[in-house]
Amino acid sequence: MPDALLLAAQADLPRIPVGDWFSAVVTWLNNNIGPVFDFIDMVLRSAVAGLTYALNWLPDLVMVLLFSALALWLRSWRFALFSLVGFGLVASMREFDAAMETLALVLVASVLAVAIGIPVGILAARNRKVSGVVRPVLDLMQTMPAFVYLVPVIVFFNIGTVPGVVATVIFALPPGVRLTELGIRQVDAEVVEAGEAFGAPTRKILTGIQLPLAMPSIMAGINQVIMLALSMVVIAGMVGAAGLGTAIYEAVTRVQLGQGFEAGLSVVILAVYLDRITGVLSDRSPVARAERKAARTG
Numbered sequence: 001m002p003d004a005l006l007l008a009a010q011a012d013l014p015r016i017p018v019g020d021w022f023s024a025v026v027t028w029l030n031n032n033i034g035p036v037f038d039f040i041d042m043v044l045r046s047a048v049a050g051l052t053y054a055l056n057w058l059p060d061l062v063m064v065l066l067f068s069a070l071a072l073w074l075r076s077w078r079f080a081l082f083s084l085v086g087f088g089l090v091a092s093m094r095e096f097d098a099a100m101e102t103l104a105l106v107l108v109a110s111v112l113a114v115a116i117g118i119p120v121g122i123l124a125a126r127n128r129k130v131s132g133v134v135r136p137v138l139d140l141m142q143t144m145p146a147f148v149y150l151v152p153v154i155v156f157f158n159i160g161t162v163p164g165v166v167a168t169v170i171f172a173l174p175p176g177v178r179l180t181e182l183g184i185r186q187v188d189a190e191v192v193e194a195g196e197a198f199g200a201p202t203r204k205i206l207t208g209i210q211l212p213l214a215m216p217s218i219m220a221g222i223n224q225v226i227m228l229a230l231s232m233v234v235i236a237g238m239v240g241a242a243g244l245g246t247a248i249y250e251a252v253t254r255v256q257l258g259q260g261f262e263a264g265l266s267v268v269i270l271a272v273y274l275d276r277i278t279g280v281l282s283d284r285s286p287v288a289r290a291e292r293k294a295a296r297t298g
Helices: 003-014 018-032 034-057 060-074 077-092 096-128 129-142 148-156 163-187 189-197 202-231 233-238 244-254 257-283 286-297
Strands: none
Touching: 018 034, 018 096, 034 096, 034 148, 034 163, 034 233, 060 077, 060 257, 077 244, 077 257, 096 129, 096 148, 096 163, 096 202, 096 244, 129 163, 129 257, 148 163, 148 233, 163 202, 163 233, 189 202, 202 257, 233 244, 244 257
């Protein structure tokens, strides 16, 4: 009897063809605004190729010294020594060209994610209706597996670098929006009211008060964007993007332990370097300097 009721209940539930609707939408977009996707493909492909050429233009040893000099200028001699040894190891493993290809992809995707995320975060912080619309979209972007939205991206842009960039932007975008909105909302209302009392226009309050005070949170968002973008290198390699992700994917499919370890170690070194560099930029914001000064005087 229970089995009969279960079968009856299942028979009464009609199938909702959500997948068919989604496929129809993707097909319609591809057929009707294909030239737009072609233009995006050309721009992103050119940006990644140009940046890759610039990063690989100088000899590996010169680039290692430049990365170390940047680490010394921004942070400390200890981090400069780590950069020298780390990138020297990457070059000695013959992974430096692939690392620069990965760095180019990560930088292009991160710039796009930040360029989209910060304005959206500002709008969400200043308008609760926008925030109410944006939050479910960000939740969907963060919880949906990357392979799900990788399928329509491949349909739009084919196999290659561009699907990896677009998928990376989608995956890395939410922290930039969320932390920008959070930083602006956490600005003391009394400070904003003081600016309004002096007759400052809305744009001036945003650029002169809210954004500077929210900068530590915004920089933390940028840091998270870069780290999430770097975590997508393997998936980007699976769809044809050149770099360390391709080396790792080939090592997994061919069970090449040594190649996989070398490429993975190169990703770790690159991730640590980018994390420390972006962390320094956050520490050098005016608000962070003021807080450190107040802590020393207090």
